[in-house]
Amino acid sequence: ATMPPLLSAIANAGRHGLLVKSAVVMEKFREITIVAFDKTGTLTEGTPRVAEIRLLPGTGLDADELLALAAAAERPSEHPLARAVVAAAAERRLELAHAQEFSSAPGRGVTATVDRQVVRVGSPALLRDSPAPGGGGDPAWATVTELEAAGRTAVVVLVDDRAVGVLGLADRLRPDAQATVRALTALTGATPVLLTGDNPGAARRLAEEVGITDVRAGLLPADKVAEVQALQAAGHRVLLVGDGVNDAPAMATADLGVAMGRHGSDLALETADAIVVRDELAILPKIIDLSGRAHRVVK
Ligand code: ADP
Ligand code: MG
Numbered sequence: 001a002t003m004p005p006l007l008s009a010i011a012n013a014g015r016h017g018l019l020v021k022s023a024v025v026m027e028k029f030r031e032i033t034i035v036a037f038d039k040t041g042t043l044t045e046g047t048p049r050v051a052e053i054r055l056l057p058g059t060g061l062d063a064d065e066l067l068a069l070a071a072a073a074e075r076p077s078e079h080p081l082a083r084a085v086v087a088a089a090a091e092r093r094l095e096l097a098h099a100q101e102f103s104s105a106p107g108r109g110v111t112a113t114v115d116r117q118v119v120r121v122g123s124p125a126l127l128r129d130s131p132a133p134g135g136g137g138d139p140a141w142a143t144v145t146e147l148e149a150a151g152r153t154a155v156v157v158l159v160d161d162r163a164v165g166v167l168g169l170a171d172r173l174r175p176d177a178q179a180t181v182r183a184l185t186a187l188t189g190a191t192p193v194l195l196t197g198d199n200p201g202a203a204r205r206l207a208e209e210v211g212i213t214d215v216r217a218g219l220l221p222a223d224k225v226a227e228v229q230a231l232q233a234a235g236h237r238v239l240l241v242g243d244g245v246n247d248a249p250a251m252a253t254a255d256l257g258v259a260m261g262r263h264g265s266d267l268a269l270e271t272a273d274a275i276v277v278r279d280e281l282a283i284l285p286k287i288i289d290l291s292g293r294a295h296r297v298v299k
Contacts, residue, residue, distance in 0.1 A: 017278035025273045028256045029291035038242035039196035044171040046080045046263045050088035052168030059164040066165040068094040070157045073112040073119040076102045106246040107197040107220040120158040148201040176282040177210045183285035224250035
């Protein structure tokens, strides 16, 4: 028996490892003019590691104590950076206190009560909300700047609103990221854009490596939505590829949302129009190729 062309395109997509949620998705793929990539967990493997632990002066903590506090607060979070912090603590066999009153702010970090102290872990933007420590200069910002200049993602740790340490995290580019960006542009004529919550230094370094020149960094989830809307207002049809809770609103706004499956957050998987099941970016250009063929047959 022969399958209707659109159904066979969907089945084919499935065979390549893309779970497509509805038939119109295959049609939309070929109309895309911008492919917006998230960074952490999408262009990178999403399994960053804690490469450096920096204690700020006068805190009375040692590196293990700092890491244990941060990991206790991060334990309930599904963010890739949070999992890296927890994994680093586990590697050192640190015992973690039980965190209470956990809350997370997508694109910013987490807050929890650990040993009756309020521990906040996340983006350097958190430093802006905390009172500057006394004495000349600001060692927290200086440490953040130094780590970011080295291409790390800086994660700050605050205890009762006082910065106590900075972690430097390193993430690896996906092996197929560069080839995917190149194939997407060549196949579709679409422009790749990087939309990331990470700092401009780390973002630009990675963009250069994969061949993306349009970089928009330091974005909160709502900023990602605004970037997508601005592109659409300029007449573009936007495909957003992401993995995180922070990508879900932008994914919903975009003409087409694709989620990375393996480490993708539940919200991203729910919101996306299609899911990359085996976590290979390289199937995206293949799918667009397939959708083009399906369209020609349907016509
Ligand atoms: P991306 O857009 O690159 O995937 P995210 O929006 O997920 O990045 O995160 C942006 C920034 O927010 C991170 O670089 C980090 O500074 C901070 N952040 C968010 N959640 C966490 C967390 N649970 N732990 C530490 N940092 C976090
Ligand atoms: Mg991400």
